[in-house]
Amino acid sequence: MKARRQIAFDIQDIKTxxxxxxxxxxxxxxxxxxxxxxxxxxxxxxxxxxxxxxxxLLLEEADLVGIDKPKQQLIDWVLDGDSRLKVISVVGMGGLGKTTLIKKVYDDLEVKRQFQTHAWITVSQSFNIEEIFTGLIQQLFDEIRRCLPHRFETMDNNNLKAVLKEFLQESRYVLVLDDIWSVEAWDAIKIALPNRNCGSRVLRTTRIGNVASTSYRESHGYIYGMKALSPK
Known part of the structure; x- marks a missing residue:
């Protein structure tokens, strides 16, 4: 079964x-x-x-078709009660609605209430790790109206990573990493995500099956494979 699952991910990679x-x-x-x-x-x-x-990110839920069941499935995974840090990946080719689905889960009132800290960042194919850390830190500090650290604008990658990790140590967080293209990008980000066994969650979208399967094995998380809507 593991071999078949990996073959399925590899085939999806090729298609993508x-x-x-x-x-x-x-x-x-x-x-x-x-x-x-x-x-x-x-x-x-x-x-x-x-x-x-x-x-x-601007679509109204009333305008969407076929989102109710996948949205509820993802919410159930996010709120499954497990205290471990879990990574939930939505994988599928471009244009299937991965970002739309994740956004509706991220904005759900019950999900919002269960986490103290929230942030969303788009990674993209040509990611810059310092820009990703900078964007996350700015959102997190703005959310609680805390002033950014001294000399924040001139911090290097290691200092930004330390600031982000220290901040996330203090709370139960939910982060969205939208459009991850490589395992290397995930490896660069995950080092700054602490696991305090308080039920934090990372939601990700990716076109690449191998990216989803790697974090699945590491984090005891979940993978949701997006499919095109049926003609009906």
Whole structure:
């Protein structure tokens, strides 16, 4: 069963990479033949690729279709009562609604009430670890109206990591890491996420199956595989 699960993740990786290559070709003006268009779905329209994650954060839940069951499943995992730090990954190809789903879970009133500290950051393919730490620290300090540390603007990666870890030691936190593309990015971030056995949670979206499976093995967490909606 473990081997089959890993094969499934690897196949999803291949599919995702093929689609991403197609999108990049299209954005650079490459014209696909009729047969290629029939073989590769979800290729970007003429005019370049458009990142819709920002739009996803603004959608009203009443306008969404097919979100109720996956949202409830994720909420149940977030609030499962386990005191260990857990990582919950939503994995699937671009455009399936991973960011939209995670946002609705993150904004749920019951989820908000269960955690003292909240932050959301987009990682992206070309991530900058110092920018990620800086963004998280600014959100966390703003949430409780605490002044940023002295010389915050000039801190290097190690100092930022120490500040973030020290801050998170003090509370039960829920963090969203949206659009993680590599295990290396996750490894760089996770070192600053303490496990105080108080039920903290990290929610992540990724197109890459191997990223999801790695944290699944490490954190006793969960993986939700996004699928396209049925025709119905």
């Amino acid at each position: 990479r093929v689609i991403d290559i197609a999108e990049r070709h299209q954005s650079h003006g490459y014209k696909f033949s009729t047969s290629e268009q029939g073989s590769i779905s979800n290729v970007a329209n003429n005019g370049g690729c458009y990142d819709r994650r920002g739009d996803a």
